[in-house]
Amino acid sequence: MRKIDTRRFVRATRSTPREINRQIILNLVRELQPLSRADLARRMDIGRGMITSLVDELLAEEAIYEGATVDAPRGRKPKMLYVRTHDRLVIGIDVRFSNTYLMLADFGGTPVVMERFDTITDPVALVAELAERVERLLQVHQGAGRCEGIGLVVPGMTDQRTGRVLFAPQLGWRDVSLRDSLAAATGLTVQIENAPIACALAQMWLGQRGSDMPTDFVYVTVSDGVGAGIVVNGEVVRGAAQSAGEFGHIPLSIEGPQCLCGATGCLEAYTSNLATLSRYLGHTLSATGTRKLLQESGITIVDVIARARAGEERAKAAIQETARYLGIGIASIINALNPAQIYVGGEIAAAWSEIEPAIRGAINARALTAAGAATPIIPDPASDHPRLRGAAALVAAPTFAAPRLA
Amino acid sequence: MRKIDTRRFVRATRSTPREINRQIILNLVRELQPLSRADLARRMDIGRGMITSLVDELLAEEAIYEGATVDAPRGRKPKMLYVRTHDRLVIGIDVRFSNTYLMLADFGGTPVVMERFDTITDPVALVAELAERVERLLQVHQGAGRCEGIGLVVPGMTDQRTGRVLFAPQLGWRDVSLRDSLAAATGLTVQIENAPIACALAQMWLGQRGSDMPTDFVYVTVSDGVGAGIVVNGEVVRGAAQSAGEFGHIPLSIEGPQCLCGATGCLEAYTSNLATLSRYLGHTLSATGTRKLLQESGITIVDVIARARAGEERAKAAIQETARYLGIGIASIINALNPAQIYVGGEIAAAWSEIEPAIRGAINARALTAAGAATPIIPDPASDHPRLRGAAALVAAPTFAAPRLA
């Protein structure tokens, strides 16, 4: 039951039903392919004539294509429909603290090539480097298809409407107009997004299809920071000032350790990679000291996880404590939003079998309802490159999204 | 950008554009009345002919009515349109721990009469009593209009689809089929909802109209429990298992006081009326002891607030501490969801001028962004009967809601 916004409504026109049904067909084919016209007619409870007309339109636009006929027990054999993904290309870019990753992928999120380079923190130089690499990638893989746009994932807050990076502490950016610069330099449309929302979009649009993908879920990223991409009613929550999802700064103990944000006892101060590393090294987290200490010691979160899995007690203890606190944080998300499921991304997801019991234990202790405590928690390992998949989803998703109405 | 749910989509028909535009007109008139047909045509960027046809339909259904012509500087004077509210009646029922309130109101939320009686905790007896009172109310005010339904607000979790009360600890209810019982007993349609969501709906549908009512906000109720009604994209968030909004059980300090829910350091254990009273009386909160202590002392939260406003130091200190903790909780909501504004309801809202500085201080200390820290926090005093208004909104809202599509 949605309220109509009387300042920003979209009124219906004569072609509105067509747009809606066209988009429904596109999504049905996308999730259930292969699918025949008769299948669509049955699922949509609509005449086959109507389907023919709408499918013709989608075929003409090359949004879908017609495959071979397929065996059927009786009657005329159906011609199956598929969404066209393999020759529609996307460039995904994931800018991170030390490395920047590029991926050329198709509309289904299947990678063609990937490359990486050392992150350049100067925005102008970074855009120049990216533009050069994008151009080269597209040159080399010219035959693979047409590039429909660039998805850009940055570690910080972004403004979807203006395309600006509002604040990216890791790179020292504040109010940088990255989207338009890159669009101008490459001549391609660019979509920009922060990491947690991009990961949520990757799950939503490129995750396991056909099955019971929920319309309400949360993607929690545990990295240098702790954030979340929140999806409610099949739509990402961005917030009034584009800063929704900062779950990393809900308190676990207001008298707890100092967080880099200035407050005390934030979830992030207990569970970020920096926090886990500090705990492992036996140091307290601090804004100035920790990064320096880590660079000197040369140790990373990946090492700690590897040592924990190898059986080193100190590493195991550090990870277990992180898991317990993370579980408490996840319990808060469950109590606050009651999502159908929760994804956990970040380096720590690689140690899922080790940390799951501690996470589940904490959730059981704090979840208010039995249904909440049973919320599926699903690891999304960093090896699947969720950020890059999210970048691809940024470009592909608008093609499949529901038309904005009323 | 919403994803279409391929299991629960609604396909468009020939009459879909009409339904959409009809509903847009209804909402424009509701929020901006008085409004002429020509005004509607301009706002909707549509021909006046179309408006005539749609308005005729709404007039025939008596959803709106035509008022007197009105002065205009030049040209033919417009006939103004208004939504019909005054003779469409609603019964709002607010079941609380000690008292149950009934209100007969019109579709605009304007009360006709109100009454109260001692809450009967046995569901069967309660339904019988309610049915009798509803019948009498409608008998007495027969001439005032037709009753379109009952809105029922209960202190606990409800399932919107089945109409059952899942859990209401204050009344000792668990899985009670209250909606259908009351519907059967009165012959009226009944909508059931928990208190925080009902309050949010009251703000959404009966709050200050015309002005800039946001589509993203949170209504925090501070009462025996602490909960929230969350509205995202103009839609209430119910969660996968109908338990979204339990913000009362996010931790402030996991080593903090025992909460009645079994966990430790919940926001509710610091800020509920019981917590404030315990603090005032110098006792620690406990599941068994506190209620008994309060009944013995005979003091209520209203008394403590009155004493604080009268200048009693101990009461002031108790309230201030509650306010500070509440501010921390609100900061978490701001960081997590970044709503455009937050309403605070419950008895403590009566002391707003006293508690606002402490709340704002806590928010400033913990909000991650300047925009978040500046989120408007609006008190909704209990004297306005937000729960009963919410009950009325439950019945009125479906008439005005956007059609479900795609």
Add this chain to the structure above:
DNA sequence: GTGATTTTGTTCTCTTTGCAAACAAAATCA
């Protein structure tokens, strides 16, 4: 006071589009 002008609201025609039925195609089965 009379016609020009302006604004509102209705009516009418045209075209698009959904809808349902008829039709054509392509297969299996008796």
Add this chain to the structure above:
DNA sequence: TGATTTTGTTTGCAAAGAGAACAAAATCAC
């Protein structure tokens, strides 16, 4: 070989939006 079944296309009809024309009701200019 014809009946049956299933798929996909075509066609005729009715509903509804778009826009123009028209009617109504006011003010304003002379």
